[in-house]
Amino acid sequence: MPGYTLYGAEVSYFTGKARAYLDWRGVDYVEELATQQVYRDIILPSVGWPVIPVMKTPSGEIVQDTADIIAHVEAAEGLSPPAIPDTPVQAFVAQLLQLYADEWLVLPAMHYRWNYNEDWAYQEFGAISAPDRPAPEQYDIGKRNGERFKGALPPLGVSPTTAPAIERSYEAFLREFSTHLEVHPYALGGRATLADFALYGPLYAHLYRDPTSGDLMKRYAPKVADWVERVKAGSPSEGELLPNDEIPLTLVPILARQMREQFPALHQTAELFGAWAETASPGTHVPRAVGQIEIDIEDTQGPAAARTFPLWRLQAALDAYSALEGDALARADDLLERIRGSALKEFSLPARLARTDYRIALAA
Ligand SMILES: N[C@@H](CCC(=O)N[C@@H](CS)C(=O)NCC(=O)O)C(=O)O
Incomplete structure (x- = not known):
């Protein structure tokens, strides 16, 4: 039986995330370069729009979206340990970090690349x-x-006005992640999880591999460059996550940064999405953006598109939070307080999202 095929490219953010996961998982797969021909013959006819990575399963099914790729392989292979921790608060934090890595670190990644x-x-x-x-x-x-x-820079909110703040924020993130890595080899402890695969997307393809950005990372945050190299090597897990579903204290500054920078943007987007959803019928595909928001990074403001895809990742994080109860819920709430993220407890999307035809849609 053939293995999986990953169509993507070394230069691509989200291919890096999927590849890091597949290497860590140790499943049989090959990576094929997404040439113009692959877009024409495989990606466009099946997915319907030009995007990578795309995965073909051993039975020929096409899967797009890195979270779906990971979920598909996890379910099909049933291997242990799981990529998404089965400890509830760690699972919630892995989802939060995926939201941050996929949908907010894209700002520095794209700024430095372009x-x-x-x-x-x-x-x-x-x-x-x-x-x-x-x-x-x-x-x-x-x-x-x-x-x-x-x-994509202006819709993301990257402009000559915001660029210096994006650089200050990214450099501070590098310091915070370096401090974390002095204590823990990976985001949640001794082995890689979804959080690491997601962080690897921007931190490898754009911010390590692009030459000027890579020089900056190696000079400024050698510990982060070393983590990139360890995730790239795809070593299987030898360590364990922190015991008792604990969250490393050294993640607090990073999660607080996420609450401070990304969550106000998500709140504004959710509001605009709610207004759009009022007149849309269930099953309708959600537009990629629903108006304009104002982002605020390091006390610098600028316009950005109200991109809707981050709400899909947000929904996964909110679902992980909603699944918490008892002691786990109390520990998550304590963490939210520390990171000044208590507003997340009441954050519910105005309408539920689903995924159909490789796009996000209003849930039926
Ligand atoms: N949410 C998607 C994002 C994939 C994505 O944005 N891929 C980029 C390359 S790294 C792309 O092909 N973008 C084309 C587009 O968004 O139009 C995933 O996780 O797979």
Whole structure:
């Protein structure tokens, strides 16, 4: 029986996340480069829109979205230990960190790529799309494809006004994560989990592998670069998570940063999504953005699109919180208080989301 096939690219944020998971899980898979031909022949006909990574299962099923890829392999293989901790508060924090890594660290990742590594990125994009063409031609092709990605900066809220604050926030995050890594090898203790695979997305593809960003990380936060290398090596788990479902104290500054920076953006987006949902019928696909919000990073404000996909990751985190009871709930609430995130206790999405046809939709 053939194994899994992952269609993606080394240069891609979310391919990095899926690859880190598959390597750690140790399942049989090959990675195929998402060339123009792969987009035309495999991705567009099955998924319906151009996105990577895409996974083909041994039975030929196509799975998109890294969370679905991880969930699919976890369920199909039934291996231990699980990628998402089965300890409830650790599971909740893994979901929070996935939300932060997937949907907020994308700001520094994209800022540094397109404002410090632009030509390098065009060359990389071209080499992926047309591996057999000469370098100058690849650059031109890469520039055509890459401009779509560079165009994502304003909707993300990356602008000349916010860029210095995004850099201050990222450098502070690097310090906070370095302090954590002095005590714990991975996000939740002695082995990798979903939180590490998600963090690896931005911290590998953009912020380690892009040359100027990689230099910064290695100079400024060698411990983080070392963690990137350990996750990349995909070593199977030799350690354990913290005992008794504990959350490392050294994660508090990172989670507090998430509550401070990302949650106000999520609140505004949820409100706009609620207004949109009032007139939409169940099953309707949700637009990628529902208006405009104001982000605030390190006391600097700027406009951004109200991107809806983060609400899908938020829903997973809120579901993990709702599943808590008794002592676990008390411990999570204590953590929320420490990270000034108590508002999350009352945060409920105005309408429930589902996923159909590889997109998010209003739940039926
Ligand atoms: N939520 C998706 C995100 C995938 C994603 O954004 N992939 C990027 C490359 S790293 C892409 O292909 N984006 C195209 C687009 O968003 O239009 C996942 O986790 O798989």
